Amino acid sequence: LSSARVAVDAGGGDHAPEEIVAGAIRAYEDGIEVLLVGPGLTGVPSGIEVVEAADVIAMDDPDPAKAVRSRRQSSVAVASRLVKEGRADAVFSAGSTGAALAAGVLEVGRIRGVARPALAVVLPFGSSPTVLIDAGANADVRPEHLAGFAVLGSVFAEVNLGLDKPRVGLLSVGEEPGKGNELAKQAFPLVEAAVPSFVGNVEGRDIPTDRVDVVVTDGFSGNVVLKTLEGFGKFLLNELMGVFTATDEAREAARVLMPGLLELAGTLSPDSTGGAHLLGVKGVCIIGHGSSNAEAVRNALRIASSTVEAGLVGAVTRRLEKVEVQ
């Protein structure tokens, strides 16, 4: 049995609470200690602690940050507060991303030395997964924030991907140091100073390659990258399906290839990585896709648990103490 306790926002998600509860039960059966947070939850096995939360913030709430501040009994706020109170080590929500981000920053709280917590996503590119940070928490940033993201992403890659010296690149529009927008150009020397294995500017085309382990950018560009990959992946899958079903002969041939193709699709699926990690807060905080089904929730809770056990929060805290001393 894992020693990590994960608080689950049962109120957040397109398929909440049913799929969230089902996923939490599967994770519990896998040996993960789960606390389910939400209003009027039923059918929960006795081994799972239920924490009542009277309120739920809707997926399409127009001002989720404000909602989190004013509705402290919302399921995402209560679940996040369990981490602050030491009753849980991690929190998972598949609800409104804005609400989960705000709850992470406000309720879990920032680690000393972190100006801006940021979202890290592991892009599952075969043998060379890449961490993208910030994937959408901070739409407008200053150059020094990118240096902070580089530190967070670097520690994350060490702890969660097991890399010794993760190569950190700054997303830009040309490889030479002078290329980029003002933000990237000003951030370049700051990122260089902040992490030991800086490989300089990288471009969008480098993301799926083995050139770089951590790609640092602002939350606007990062979110654009993430969603562009998502959309292009869906488009291509659809086009491939067209080729595979064009004739009887093609259908027959596609059947032979299907196991390999499904395996490829599985490794590239966002569900396989369990969601985005809000880094820089005093607990493991994972935000799942709104569409998360039970299996995606189970995966995310497994990753939440292993991230706690790997000691991510302690590692970030220690790294920032060092950076401050310098």
Next chain:
Amino acid sequence: LSSARVAVDAGGGDHAPEEIVAGAIRAYEDGIEVLLVGPGLTGVPSGIEVVEAADVIAMDDPDPAKAVRSRRQSSVAVASRLVKEGRADAVFSAGSTGAALAAGVLEVGRIRGVARPALAVVLPFGSSPTVLIDAGANADVRPEHLAGFAVLGSVFAEVNLGLDKPRVGLLSVGEEPGKGNELAKQAFPLVEAAVPSFVGNVEGRDIPTDRVDVVVTDGFSGNVVLKTLEGFGKFLLNELMGVFTATDEAREAARVLMPGLLELAGTLSPDSTGGAHLLGVKGVCIIGHGSSNAEAVRNALRIASSTVEAGLVGAVTRRLEKVEVQ
């Protein structure tokens, strides 16, 4: 025979001048009037006019804009100047993108009312190609520039894609008007006022869909999108090849599917769209991929010619007169 004359920078490109000249000859054989510009060109058929240019700006010139200003006898500058002088209607270069951009703006010259010329790329997504603007000419922009890009992209989609009322979307990180970074939020009402068929914010995942015809963004984000698509496409092609060659049985099945897959790969290839269009200058100005081979050059020259004949520059000029009056 086409009435459009296309000046070709024979000095620019990874495979210059051989592949550029070979592509120009093929285009000439297709009936396109070509002027080849470069130093010491030989083996050119008598029907193709050769314009001598003493100098070539290197692909990796660290300050291509400065090089264009100071080296007026460079092939890209001379080719662009032919348009200004009325000796050509279009210019094509596969050389340094920065140099081609600078030559387009400085030598061809801006259309009255255009604050910032911008790069438009047609993303060949099956039945719903999408125009991305700005794909990399302006890394830092102000909100009003995005409104200008929307007008340029809209006219381009009308003229080059034959769309009656192209739907224009503003690239952001959420669909609601209040979502985005400061730039996107401030640009929203300006873009809305500038084009008739504004569909609001769009996300990266909408780009390959039928939701939007023209995606407007700054040149940093646009270039990141373009190169992310390029890199992800290459990665997936590689992974698919792995599946297709894993076993003898898979190889056999893949052979059956190959014609359909090659057709799909062909339509998605950047070469099929001929390059990026610099919009807002007083001539058709197309910038090809540095790796352009003869066939890519031929394609680009065909598109340059048809863009001249479709009357793009006149259409942009008239639209901007109207916008000014308002």
